[in-house]
Amino acid sequence: MARKVLLIGGAAVAVAATVAGAVAYGGRGDDGGGAASALPPDTVAVARTDLEQAKTVDGRIDFAQRRPVKAPVEGTVTVAAEEGATVRQGQALYELDDKPVTLLYGPVPAFREMKPGDRGSDVLQLERNLVALGYGAGLYVDPRYDAATAAAVKRWQEDLNRTPSGRVGRGDVVFQPEEVTVVRADAALADQVGPDAAVLTVASTRPVVRAELDQADGALAAPGTRVEVTLPSGKKAAGKVGGTARPEDGAEPVGQDVITVEIVLDGGAAAARGEDTGVSASVRFVSERREDVLVVPVEAIVALRGTNGGYGLQVVEGSTSRMVRVTAGMTADGLIEVSGAGIAAGTKVGVARS
Template sequence: MRRRTGWLAAVALAGTAAGAVVITRGGDDARAGGPPAPPATATVTRTDLVRSETVDGKLDFANRREVTSPVAGTVTVAAREGAAVGRGQALYELDDKPVTLLYGPVPAFREMRPGSRGSDVLQLERNLVALGFADGIYVDPRYDRATEAAVKRWQKSLNRTPTGRVGRGEVIFQPDRVKVVTADADLADQVAPGDPVLTVASTRPVVRARLEPDDASLTARGTKVEVTLPSGRKEPGRVTGTVRPDDPEESEAAEDGITVEVTLSGGRSAGAEEDPRATASVRFVSESRENVLTVPVEAVVALRGANGGYGLQLVEGGGTRMVSVRTGMTADGRIEVSGPGIAEGTKVGAAAP
């Protein structure tokens, strides 16, 4: 569902204002036979103007990705959907052995043992330090005797046989803490190398919303957004990119639109205790002007003559006079104005309600 505010084209001003009055411009000040008394008046106010569009959105988590098993085995403890898993904790168990989450960008692509060298060894040692098992380790890409001893201490803490080696399928490296989105392999399932076991995502909450193609300007990174979460709580955020919907039905429906991902400014706690199945309201702010003078759009008059432009009919004492004004942004039925004699509280003519 889409709800627009503040999308009045400037060209509409002439048509709207014409419904009130069209003045032939012969000078700013009224003379004999000048503008008649207006049918209604309005007041110049100082406020913020915001152009926005509101659409429905869905609470989700960033960077969904599938985790596959590098080895064959039987799932003896399945992943727990919805669980947040951190460094040193088990994602699931295969053949009665925990598959442990460690942090790092390099995947676990081989067995690591004494004599191994590489970036995977370096990040293993960094994890051993973070978990408190790295006494005597010099953190580098070499798997030496100190590394072996630290691995044995870590394996004992997991009730594993302390081999001093880290075999394939014993650890999974991910960039950070993860949230288990789905368990793709159930208890007692047989998995082969490359079979999906679970789908994970970042624990950072995001909101995904669909925009029409003509709203492409709102998909730019950094576009400000205000999200009303299912609980009613409002959270600021920013557009961080466009994504392909995860649901095939949503993907098919979104072929003619653009799905954007919004990151909430409140971080991991922003989406806590929210119902992910409920709809959020996403308000995109395309433009804003702070602390500007505004009048109702229908108060602006189209001026005819050599210079044209727009004007306001000032109401002063028992008379009126027409002054030209510069117009700016429109939003929510009001328009930014500026010019000589225009100040907060000034009375101006307007069309009859």
């Protein structure tokens, strides 16, 4: 958000005009100094405080990194995914043809059947999972699918009540980087599914807040932008923009002038625990912040005439006043940052009577 210093000139001139002609400055080099011929209608004290430029929009609690899980082989859903469930390493996401489809950890997708003689990064991450699940006896973790790998797979298959073939077929496992939350069951019990059909949609277990911004506020969507979220319960939680989010599958497309941002809460899962995801949250984006600065109401600023132009404050000292040139800075909530010689916290300056 751009600074608004240049936007206050018209308002300042209007205010100056109401001060009964006491601020007609501009002669003798227009340095902004000198005594005014009359006192202003009212005064206000210069204050020291923090300023923030912010924008508040509605948001909703969601989960990060939504993605569909598709069955690579045809089959019938015999146990559907449970919406809202957290699925961890070694647990079943769903069952196809009465066989569990197991979640394992790793970045490489399960793209083939794995069997003795195979080599690859998928084999390596399979072996790491076997060790983590307690089937690593006699297993040397490397990219080779050898007899020890097959033996470990058989032990694992027996515990899953599957035929101990020593091979991991396509569709037997799903690799994901970490534990997941089932945010939607796309296939119901008894549905026929195939390679092009999503069985379920998963996401990270890390809660986020999604909010929409206008393209004009695109600077607020930059990763790392600090936000304050008022959750549905009224509790406030700090967070930051993690990035933009792609539209969800099946969701109505938003206009090209809208950006969907994903906000990561500082407190992690605990920050949103127990919150009603069906109720909107309020998201306050802070685009700029100035700490411990001198401020006055915007109405106190006077536009100075003459070749030098600029801005001033009508400083009141007892029964007299004088114009002091100031540098105007950030504006927020009707206040503007000011600095200049002789301007300090408590200095009385003129304003129009409210």
